[in-house]
Amino acid sequence: MTAFDELMVYQRETEALSQIAGRLGWDQETMMPRGAAPQRAEESGALEAVIHARRTAPQVGDLLAAAEAPDQAGAAQLRLIKRSFERTQRVPADLATTLARLTSRAQGNWAEARENNDFAAFAPVLQEVVRLKREEGAALADGGDTYDALMDDYEPGATGAQLQAMFDEMRPGLVALRERALNHPERAAVSGSYDPQQQMKLARELAKLFGYDMARGRLDKAVHPFSSGSGDDVRITTRTSKTDPFNCIYSTIHEVGHACYEQRIDRDYVLTPVGQGVSMGVHESQSRIYENQLGRSRAFCGWLFEQMRDRFGDMGVADADEFYATVNRLHRGFIRTEADEVQYNLHIMLRFDLERALISGDLAVADLEAAWNDRFAADFGYAVTRASDGCLQDVHWSVGLFGYFPTYSLGNVYAGCLHEALRQAVPDLDAQLATGDLAEATAWLGENVQQHGGLYEPRELITRACGAEPTAGPLMAYIEEKFGALYPA
Incomplete structure (x- = not known):
């Protein structure tokens, strides 16, 4: 074998172990008995130690030095392996192992604290997570910005300063549109009771409609919906509410987007x-x-209105137009995952600022709940009354995902650019969507984005798909047009 071939054989084994680690996380969120949490923390830590050792093994460096890429895909493989090798080498093995054990335990602590609305019970373990993430970030930064170094795990090449500038550009338009919309009488949600089993049945049908291959995946329930895995084992979760079927429906469609990306990467x-x-x-x-x-x-x-009316009967909305307005209603609320498209990014901006302050040391964990509540009141105009609606609503910090939150808004920006390009490529898109036909739309995304996996750098991939560098312009134009019509001045 060539050095490149030998490196890829080694790397496939490492990637397989990483997938197993991900499966442990999926099980912990869906099926693991609560009493197994301490043992699972040990298992996760042990597996992380093995993976970390493989990623930093001297033979990886030797093979990288000797390997020659046979083609474009090979060059991308070497680029990504080198990036991982260099970053992982900077993090001491004992730190990586300790973080894996701690975040596995912290996830259970968070879930219990969230259920009890008790931030004080979660604060000590979160403080330890933050301390270790600062240590990890400092090791990765090698003298640079600690938060940027952490964020590079999720969005290579992006910086906090770049995203801050983008958010500052977006914020005034979002705030103005929100204030205008909330001056209108608030639209009611759907009424009635919605059987959770029927919701899950519809969710599975929608998953298939959007292209999710159930032969290589599964749909389960979790406190916080997520997607896990890649290749031939990509699993998603959703949640149900007897009074809010949209929670299940749109959580499912959201996670299907993640899952289809992974399933459609070139085999x-x-x-x-x-x-x-x-x-x-x-x-x-x-x-x-x-x-x-x-x-x-x-x-x-x-199309969805007819499907839901057939399954659930009267929903308290008169027709498809009222249904559309209800699905897209701006409303007061606390939960990021339930926020409308206008207010969603404001949720992300809040978290982005707070977690940068936590990592920099400008904000102490003990002061996080008060800081969150003050910022939320300033941004949204009403008070958080319980921790599960505030700083305990998201799982991310408990599992150490600092630098992850801003990628949600960056993803919205990318989606705005892709949507603009998609409509140019598929001029009769609305006619297809009106019949529940997603085939051409999802095929376009599969061809232009999903099949490439990590072949290109993020901004290059979006630029190739759209024919122009990504900016916030298309997203803001889409939001203004859509919600300007729903909430006219």
């Missing part, structure tokens, strides 16, 4: 660094365009 790349989504920003672009620009479009809502 030659399976269990290699190129064989997974290139960044969380690009990943989020797929989930958000599936959920919002396609799933919440007027055309698709007309």
Whole structure:
């Protein structure tokens, strides 16, 4: 074998172990008995130690030095392996192992604290997570910005300063549109009771409609919906509410966007660094365009209205137009995952600022709940009354995902650009969506984004798909047009 071939054989084994680690996380969120949490923390830590050792093994450096890429895909493989090798080498093995054990335990602590609305009970373990993430970030930064170094795990090449500038550009328009919309009488949600089993049945049908291959995946329930895995084992979760069927429906469509990205990557790349989504920003672009620009479009809502009326009967909305307005209603609320497209990014901006302050040391964990509540009141105009609606609502910090949150808004920006290009490529898109036909839309995304996996860098991938560098312009134009019509001045 050539050095390149030998390196890829070694790397496939490492990637396989990483997939097993991900499966442990999926099981912990869906099926693991609560009492197994301490043992699972030990298992996760032990597996992380093995993976870390493989990623930093001297033979990886030797093979990288000797390997020559046979083609474009090979060059991308070497680029990604080198990036991982250099970053992982900077993190001491004992730190990586300790973090894996701690975040596995912290996840259970978070879930219990969230259920009890008790931030004080979670604060000590979160403080330890933050301390270790600062240590990890400092090791990765090698003298540079600690937060940027952490964020590079999720969006290579992006910086906090760049995203801050983008958010500052977006914020005034979002705030103005929100204030205008909330001056209108608030639209009521759907009424009635919605059987959870029927919701899950519809969710599975929608997953298939949007292209999810159930032969290589499964749909389960979790406290916080997520997608896990790649290649031939990509699993998603959703949640149900007897009074809010949209929670299940749009959580499912959102996670299907993530899952389809992973399932549609070129099969030659399976269990290699190129064989997974290139960044969380690009990943989020797929989930958000599936959920919002396609799933919440007027055309698709007309089709979905008929499907839901047939299954659930009267929902308290008169017709398809009222259904569309209800699906897209701006409303007061606390939960990021339930926020409308206008206010969603404001949720992300809040978290982005707070977690940068936590990592920099400008904000102490003990002061996080008060800081969150003060910022939320300033941004949204009403008070958080319980921790599960505030700083305990998201799982991310408990599992150490600092630098992850801003990729949600970056994904919205990418989705705006892709939606603009998609409509140019498929001029009769609305006619197709009105019949529940997602085939051409999802095929376009599969061809232009998903099949490439990590072949290109994130911004290059979006630029190639759209024919122009990504900016916030298309997203803001889409939001202004859509919600300007729903909430006229």
